[in-house]
Amino acid sequence: MPLSLLKKVVGEWENVRDFIRQDLQHIQTYLNGLPPIPDNLPPRSDSVFSSPTPAINTDLTDFFFINQQSEAIQSFTMNLTGEPVEGQRLTVRILDNGTPRVISWGSSFRSAEAPLPTTTTANTYLYVELVWNAITSTWDCLSTGDGTIAALPLHHVTHETGGSDAITSLSASVITSGTLGLARGGTHTDLSATGGTSKFLRQATAGSDITVVQPAFTDISGTLADGQLSSNVPLKNGTNAFTGANSFATSPLNLLVGQIAFPATQNPSSNVNTLDDYEEGTWTPTVDGSSGSGITYSTQVGHYVKIGKLVYVWFNITLTSIGTVSGQIFVNGFPFTNESTDNNPGHLGYWNSLASSWDIINILMSSGLTRGYLFGLTTPGASFSNFGGSDLGSSGQIIGAVSYIASA
Numbered sequence: 001m002p003l004s005l006l007k008k009v010v011g012e013w014e015n016v017r018d019f020i021r022q023d024l025q026h027i028q029t030y031l032n033g034l035p036p037i038p039d040n041l042p043p044r045s046d047s048v049f050s051s052p053t054p055a056i057n058t059d060l061t062d063f064f065f066i067n068q069q070s071e072a073i074q075s076f077t078m079n080l081t082g083e084p085v086e087g088q089r090l091t092v093r094i095l096d097n098g099t100p101r102v103i104s105w106g107s108s109f110r111s112a113e114a115p116l117p118t119t120t121t122a123n124t125y126l127y128v129e130l131v132w133n134a135i136t137s138t139w140d141c142l143s144t145g146d147g148t149i150a151a152l153p154l155h156h157v158t159h160e161t162g163g164s165d166a167i168t169s170l171s172a173s174v175i176t177s178g179t180l181g182l183a184r185g186g187t188h189t190d191l192s193a194t195g196g197t198s199k200f201l202r203q204a205t206a207g208s209d210i211t212v213v214q215p216a217f218t219d220i221s222g223t224l225a226d227g228q229l230s231s232n233v234p235l236k237n238g239t240n241a242f243t244g245a246n247s248f249a250t251s252p253l254n255l256l257v258g259q260i261a262f263p264a265t266q267n268p269s270s271n272v273n274t275l276d277d278y279e280e281g282t283w284t285p286t287v288d289g290s291s292g293s294g295i296t297y298s299t300q301v302g303h304y305v306k307i308g309k310l311v312y313v314w315f316n317i318t319l320t321s322i323g324t325v326s327g328q329i330f331v332n333g334f335p336f337t338n339e340s341t342d343n344n345p346g347h348l349g350y351w352n353s354l355a356s357s358w359d360i361i362n363i364l365m366s367s368g369l370t371r372g373y374l375f376g377l378t379t380p381g382a383s384f385s386n387f388g389g390s391d392l393g394s395s396g397q398i399i400g401a402v403s404y405i406a407s408a
């Protein structure tokens with residue numbers, strides 16, 4: 001190329017460059033004069049007045065609402081259009097016409113952090129927050145809400161120690177899914193797979209993670225402090241069986257059904273102020289002597305009441321034969337062993353058809369045994385003497401009662 005032509009081309013290029021520079025300066029001046037782009041751009045919205053297959057174009061819509069839905073929604077997928085990108089958000093709001101409506105979402109929607117709702121609540125706005133998942137090619141449900149806190153995904157609810165955003169209370173009837181972090185700023189506890197009903201949030205120790213459990217007896221046992229409600233009394237399986245140290249400091253224990261049940265097998269206490277047993281029952285009294293045998297009966301009846309260690313017994317015995325019994329006579333077979341340090345006394349209140357006359361007949365419990373020996377007075381002012389086999393009579397009857405202290 002001749003040098004003159006080359007110079008001419010270069011000169012033309014420099015002119016074009018100058019023009020471009022001037023145009024860019026003009027554009028920059030124009031842009032500088034424009035107002036700034038706001039950070040809170042309003043969402044692109046669309047709506048429909050009731051439809052069985054709502055049409056949503058996700059390229060043009062961020063917020064879609066349905067008013068006065070008067071029939072079941074058969075599918076949100078059928079008329080869904082657009083080419084969403086990973087992480088794109090979509091909010092759907094539905095209001096029925098006063099009658100709950102069934103909702104079918106179709107294959108383009110998926111339950112994720114919250115389950116997709118399947119019905120509306122009459123006259124209540126239903127909000128559904130969705131995010132596009134490019135891996136599954138579905139709109140994943142993040143949360144739903146119908147005016148209560150129950151359906152919020154709990155990973156958005158975090159209790160922080162102090163601060164203006166610390167949560168002090170929550171009112172929710174159902175926890176469906178998500179995680180809940182408490183006061184530690186660390187690991188969250190997954191609640192998504194708890195399932196079931198009547199679950200409790202349980203914190204084993206101060207500052208530890210919260211878990212969801214089916215309440216066990218050990219989870220709710222403890223002490224009833226003064227001023228606490230009766231709902232804080234540890235109970236077991238509805239049988240009202242108390243455990244632990246339950247203190248009623250200022251008011252008496254009020255038994256609305258009028259009953260206290262003790263276990264069939266006594267749980268003895270060494271505390272002198274503790275009542276550890278109550279029992280009512282029957283027993284079969286017998287009459288024996290220091291020697292011999294062969295006594296027969298027509299009546300052998302016995303009853304007892306045991307309160308703690310105090311035993312009250314009553315007996316009625318009628319003989320048909322005394323056999324070969326001789327020596328000192330005793331009533332045998334008492335329901336509880338007498339304590340080993342005392343011989344507790346009782347008496348006969350009635351006797352009949354004995355072989356000898358008596359003014360008083362008493363019974364003295366033998367220490368450490370389940371028998372009581374008979375003795376008494378034959379006449380007023382006489383000395384006490386033992387009641388022997390020859391005093392019984394073959395058809396004798398004795399009725400008596402004894403109070404004694406059991407060994408346990």
